[in-house]
Amino acid sequence: MKRKKLLEALAGWLDKEGQKQRDHREELEELLEKLKKKETNLEQKLEKEKNKGKHKQLSDALSIVRLQYAKGVKVLEGLQQD
């Protein structure tokens, strides 16, 4: 089992193209996690906000984060298919 893992690690290390893809995927997953956190944070702030102007600002920011998240998910799906 250990030998198999070692061989896999070695193959990954030598396959630079595959490694790049994996790094890209991991990078996106990490960013999506951060975007999700930001989305939750903005939702909570939006709920509490009474000022109309600030409410609009927060609402726009939330729409943007949601769209960025959706865009990221699409890119990630594309990478996983590759």
Add this chain to the structure above:
Amino acid sequence: MLKKFLLPIILLVLAYGFWISPNFKAIAAGVAIFLFGMLSLEQGFQAFTGGGLERLLRRTTSSTGRSVLFGIVSTTIMQSSSLVSVIAISFLSAGLITLAAGIGIIFGANLGTTTGAWLIAGFGLKVNIAAYAMPMLAFGVILIFQSSKSLKGIGYILAGLGFLFLGIHYMKEGFETFKNTINLAEYAIAGYPGVLIFTGIGIFATVVMQSSHATLVLTITALAAGQITYENGLGLAIGANIGTTITAILGAMSANEGGKRLAAAHLVFNVVTGVIAIIFIYQIVAVVDATAGAVGIAPDDYTLKLAVFHTLFNLLGIIVMLPLMGKLVAGLIKFIPEKKPEVDQPKYLTDASAAFPETALEAVRLETQRVYEAALRIIGDGLGMRREEIVSSPDLEEAVAAQPRVHEFDIDAMYEKHIKGIYSAIVAFISGTAFSRQEEHSSGLRWLRNACTRMVEAVKDTHHIQENLIEYVDADSENPKMRELYNRIRVQVGLVIRGLEEMRDSSTEVVDALSLDALKLQVNEEQESINQVIAEMISQRAITPAMGSSLINDSGFAYAISVNLIEAAQSLFVSSDRDLDQAAHDVVLDEDELKQVQAAG
């Protein structure tokens, strides 16, 4: 001048030596093969400097102790203090590490390189290493021909080690047979004169070969064959230590002040260490004898004792110099000051920082940051708003309205002075770096170059607005509506600059840089609103159609300035996080997507 004569003299001496002595031929060939091995080894390790080594260097230089440790470990593994010194100079030139961290690495590298003497004296002379050299060369060359960068790197390392072993073997053989015809030990000089003369020879040999390792191998093999005395061998080792600084000095010639300071620190450390070793040579030799006895080295095993001496005097140098680190740093900053040219020039784009992808990217990022700061200042001043006003006025609209006029400001001159030199250098640097075509690093460089281009466009657009701005914002101008609208345009850009400054001061998170898309949305909305107001004013005949067209053009410029600044800032802020920059560029919203959000809102 010296170089012009030195090379022919060396070639002539070598040719004469080959003619009169076949043994000398073997020794010289051994040195040549050894040096070739060093080059091959460095090339092999350079294949792995595309990320891992740099990341490790960034993380392990947070304190002096860690920097010293990094220097020791990396030099022990790579067996090349020169490569470690060049990496340290590159990182310092690119602003990735501090001068103190760089000096720590150099101190450590000096100690790490002494392991070479241990390996040669303990292993190289006692085992038939030529037997290991042949398979290493065969495997190494096969791997060199592979297309994988990693395999190629391993191939160069194996071939390098093979050549090193083969070189040592030839030197050993050469000295062994040499002693049958001539005994160099007869020319030994006893006492301090001998130490001084052989230190000089050691310096000369290392400067010529540009490798202290080669001088040490030559010394150890000659010592093993009894061709030099132990005392003179110590002088050669001290000389090799001083002479090795030549590589760092040559490397720093193309570096900035930081790199030059580090090379000077290297020279100071090695000269001080050498002087201490010469002054206290007999005391150190006594300590070497005691240490050798304690660890079981035979009293007549002078090659291993030389290795002990080499380690001990470098360790002594570190012990003496570490407490003086602060003073050394202050002195170097004082004696090698930063030049302040009339026109701003790049600080980080040097040949040294172009040596590795990581340092090149960081150098370009730092220069782009300088362009960014200059652009924000010029744009603010060009629109008649001082930086402090933009950043700290509680109500920017009110502050702008209170100004009776916008004073003339020479944007072109400011652009020439603060941006052009750096921008041109960035473009030339990116085109000149060998790895800029490699996919994994080119995108980072490309984003930064685009960020610069956007900032330059923003500055040029500010210049386009300026003339009308001065005319219409004037409190004495005939049309107060025009003044009002031009002030609104100024506020629009001012608020973008404020948003960017606040963002930079408060967060370095990539996810926050992405939230600048919200600022773009605000700019889009404001632009639509301004255009609507302009149309209304023209239809109400509050402004003439000619004034209206000037306003439409200028609000278009203001919009372009805002968008260019935001996008440049996004690329710049995102690039500070090397782990997430690619993903961040994947999710940034484009014009159509922003319109989608705008329509939904």
